[in-house]
Amino acid sequence: NAGVTQTPKFQVLKTGQSMTLQCAQDMNHEYMSWYRQDPGMGLRLIHYSVGAGITDQGEVPNGYNVSRSTTEDFPLRLLSAAPSQTSVYFCASSSGTGGYRNTEAFFGQGTRLTVV
Amino acid sequence: QKEVEQDPGPLSVPEGAIVSLNCTYSNSAFQYFMWYRQYSRKGPELLMYTYSSGNKEDGRFTAQVDKSSKYISLFIRDSQPSDSATYLCAMSETPQAGTALIFGKGTTLSVSS
Numbered sequence: 580n581a582g583v584t585q586t587p588k589f590q591v592l593k594t595g596q597s598m599t600l601q602c603a604q605d606m607n608h609e610y611m612s613w614y615r616q617d618p619g620m621g622l623r624l625i626h627y628s629v630g631a632g633i634t635d636q637g638e639v640p641n642g643y644n645v646s647r648s649t650t651e652d653f654p655l656r657l658l659s660a661a662p663s664q665t666s667v668y669f670c671a672s673s674s675g676t677g678g679y680r681n682t683e684a685f686f687g688q689g690t691r692l693t694v695v
Numbered sequence: 696q697k698e699v700e701q702d703p704g705p706l707s708v709p710e711g712a713i714v715s716l717n718c719t720y721s722n723s724a725f726q727y728f729m730w731y732r733q734y735s736r737k738g739p740e741l742l743m744y745t746y747s748s749g750n751k752e753d754g755r756f757t758a759q760v761d762k763s764s765k766y767i768s769l770f771i772r773d774s775q776p777s778d779s780a781t782y783l784c785a786m787s788e789t790p791q792a793g794t795a796l797i798f799g800k801g802t803t804l805s806v807s808s
Contacts, residue, residue, distance in 0.1 A: 583738075612795060619703060621783060621800035622739070637795065669738055683729075684785075684796060686738030 581605050585670050585687035592660040592694045600655040600690050602670030610673045611653040612684070615639065615666040622669065628653055660694045667691050698722050701784055701799025710808045714771040718784035718799045721765065725786040725797075728760050730769045733781045733801065742782070743769060774806045 586601045604611065612627035614637075624637030628647040642664060644656040653672075657664060671684040701718045708714055716730075726747055731739035743758040745751045745767070751758045757770040767786075771778055784799040 610795075614798075619800060621699075621701070622785075622796075622798040624795060624797065627795045635795075638797070671738075683741045683744065684739075686740070688738050689736075 583670055583672055583685050583687035585668075585690050587690060588688065589691050590693070592657070592692065594660060594662060594694060596660050597656070597658050598660065600657075600668055600670075600692070602653045602655065602687060603651050604653075604670075604672040604685070605651065606672060606674070606685065607650060608672035608674050608685075609650065610684075611647065612637070612671050613643070613645065613653070613655045614669045614671065615664075616669060616689075617666050625655065625668075657692075662694045665692060665694045697800075698797050699784060699786060699799040702802055703800045705803040705805060707805045707807065708774055710774060710776060710806055712774050712806070714774050714778070714804060714806075716769040716771075716782050716784075716802050716804070718767050719765055720767075720786060720797075722786070722788070722797075723762075723765070724788045726789070727787045728758070728767050729785040729787075729796070730756075730758055731783045731785055731798075733783060735780075739783055771804075774804075776806050776808045779805050 583604045613625040614622040626645040628634045668690045670687045673684045699720045728745045730743040732742045733739040745758045748762045755772045759768045781801045781803045783801040785796040
């Protein structure tokens with residue numbers, strides 16, 4: 580059972596380039612989300628999804644797009660990368676069904692992105 | 696002001712010490728309170744979960760929530776070098792927003808042997 584898989588693990592982009600960070604989970608979880616983690620800032624919610632076809636914005640959505648066409652995948656798109664988007668990006672999923680444990684988020688290993 | 700405030704530390708203690716980690720928050724709608732532990736270059740992992748006010752104990756870890764004061768705490772007894780990590784508090788308004796969590800900045804803990 581792989582859990583939450585993020586690709587790539589590392590990426591260097593030039594300012595203005597676009598790219599997609601991939602996230603896939605094999606736990607049949609309904610809820611998925613993207614966070615970014617910057618030094619001294621903790622994790623900040625970018626976008627999240629409560630099911631296929633449903634997405635919503637988090638704390639810091641500007642500069643990022645998401646879509647959720649399947650339960651398993653939740654890609655994060657950077658349309659025009661900026662140095663301010665240099666960060667570690669984490670994808671997470673949770674089951675969203677019955678009981679308090681549905682709040683447990685399972686995180687991927689992260690994607691370290693540098694924009695130069 | 697961020698919705699969740701957490702002292703980033705760093706916090707250094709000797710092995711066997713009792714550690715107290717704290718977060719305050721401003722959103723009274725938060726009902727679900729969690730502590731995540733994150734080792735260096737890894738994703739966070741759920742450590743403790745508490746619903747509403749009260750205490751919860753799990754081995755050497757105790758989580759406390761005081762909703763009247765908008766204050767949550769994590770206590771670690773008999774701390775071990777393996778506890779060295781960053782501890783993040785997280786909160787949500789409903790369980791159905793499972794991964795729409797609001798995190799504190801995280802406190803980096805170092806336990807020396």
